Amino acid sequence: MKIATWNVNSIRTRLDHVLQWLDANPVDVLCLQETKVIDADFPRSAIEALGYQIYTSGQKSYNGVALLSRITLETVNAGFAPVVGESVVAFDAQKRVISGICQDLCIVNLYVPNGSEVGSEKYQYKLEWLAILQNYLKTLLSQHPHVLVCGDFNIAPDDRDIHNPAGREMHIMASAAERQALQQSILNLGFVDAFRQFNSEGGQFTWWDYRAAAFPRNMGWRIDHHYLSPNLSPQAKSCVIDKTPRTWDKPSDHTPVIVEL
Numbered sequence: 001m002k003i004a005t006w007n008v009n010s011i012r013t014r015l016d017h018v019l020q021w022l023d024a025n026p027v028d029v030l031c032l033q034e035t036k037v038i039d040a041d042f043p044r045s046a047i048e049a050l051g052y053q054i055y056t057s058g059q060k061s062y063n064g065v066a067l068l069s070r071i072t073l074e075t076v077n078a079g080f081a082p083v084v085g086e087s088v089v090a091f092d093a094q095k096r097v098i099s100g101i102c103q104d105l106c107i108v109n110l111y112v113p114n115g116s117e118v119g120s121e122k123y124q125y126k127l128e129w130l131a132i133l134q135n136y137l138k139t140l141l142s143q144h145p146h147v148l149v150c151g152d153f154n155i156a157p158d159d160r161d162i163h164n165p166a167g168r169e170m171h172i173m174a175s176a177a178e179r180q181a182l183q184q185s186i187l188n189l190g191f192v193d194a195f196r197q198f199n200s201e202g203g204q205f206t207w208w209d210y211r212a213a214a215f216p217r218n219m220g221w222r223i224d225h226h227y228l229s230p231n232l233s234p235q236a237k238s239c240v241i242d243k244t245p246r247t248w249d250k251p252s253d254h255t256p257v258i259v260e261l
Contacts, residue, residue, distance in 0.1 A: 001261045002027040003107065005150040005224055006245075007207075007254035011035040011066070014252055015043050017245055022050055025242070027258060028070050029102060031109035033152045035064030042066065057095045065098045065109050065151070073100030073107075080136050088132050096129075099140070105232070105261075106144040108137070110151035118175050126154075127181050134185035141189060147229040148261075149191060152207075152254065154223055155182045157193065160202035161222035173223060191227035194239040194259045206241055207254045215246055226259040235261045 004027045008014040011032060022030065030052070035042065039056045047054060051070055057078035058064035067073060077083060077099050079092030096111040113129050116122035140147050155178050159165035168174035187193075195204070205220025214220065226239055237260040246255040 001029075001102075001105070002258055003029045003031065003148060003150065003226070003261070004256045004258040005031045005033070005109070005152070005226060006256040007033040007111070007152040007224060007252060009034050009036075009252040009254065011037055011064075012041075012043055013250070015046065017248055017251065019046055019050065020248075021242075021245055021256065022047070022052070022068075025256075025258070026050075026070075029107060030068040030256075031107065031150050032066040032068065033064070033109070033111035035066050036061055037064060055098065055100060057098045059095045063095045063111055065095060065111050067098055067100055067107065067109055069100070069102060071102050073102055076100040080132055083139050084132070084136050091129055091132055097136075101144075104144075104146055106140055106147045108140065108147065108149040108151075110149065110153065112151065112153045112155065114154045115172050115178065117172050118170050118177075123172070127177060130178075130181040130185045134189070137185065137189055137191075141229060145229065145231040146235075147191075148232060148259070149186065149227040150225065150257070150259075152224050153182065155179065156221050156223055157182060157196075157225075160200075161205070163203070163205065163219045163221070173221060186227050190230040192230070192233040192236075194226040194228050194233070194236050195222070195241070195257065197228075197233065197236055198239050204241060206257055208246065210253055224254055224257050226257060228259075232261070237261065 115126035206224035208215040208220040
């Protein structure tokens with residue numbers, strides 16, 4: 001089974017790219033982030049024509065996540081609240097979480113808040129959001145032995161994941177508090193970074209700024225990840241970054257990451 005994650009930075013803008021990529025890479029499940037469209041306006045027909053069922057949680061102009069699956073998904077939930085209760089429903093106003101069961105695999109697709117800048121209100125929101133994620137994943141792990149968590153995490157786990165880590169302590173996506181929150185919410189629960197399971201080298205990125213010719217100069221960050229639960233990680237066969245879509249005309253600033261189980 002192959003599962004991919006890709007922040008497409010608007011599904012309507014990048015629809016042709018998604019179709020082209022799926023035609024060449026017919027993964028079993030594609031997890032999209034930053035779809036930027038309400039559910040009723042999601043461009044379904046062309047994707048369905050490729051054999052995918054579509055499950056969405058979107059909002060106008062911002063955020064939005066979707067699962068495209070060749071296999072019918074069960075127990076599809078949008079947001080934190082269906083899993084951890086109504087006390088966190090305020091955090092579901094931003095459409096950033098969707099999950100579904102694919103055979104015996106629980107797939108969680110996330111678009112973690114960016115945080116804007118260290119110390120800002122949005123930064124504090126990001127840390128609070130990650131604390132809720134920890135409880136959410138604890139609950140899922142108690143119900144499902146095989147959990148895959150993927151998406152745009154807006155966090156580079158360590159300095160290998162940044163083209164130039166100088167001054168990263170005060171840089172959003174690399175501050176100590178963000179990395180600690182990632183550690184507590186994911187890694188301390190036993191999840192394994194699937195890419196690092198197979199590749200320990202630096203210089204491997206998933207996001208490049210549109211400015212300063214960042215992509216041709218490989219001035220990127222690795223912020224899009226797959227995390228596998230302890231019982232699932234031994235089943236991983238590979239995890240690769242596909243930079244090809246970033247070379248296309250008017251691309252997303254992110255590129256797909258594919259794990260094979």
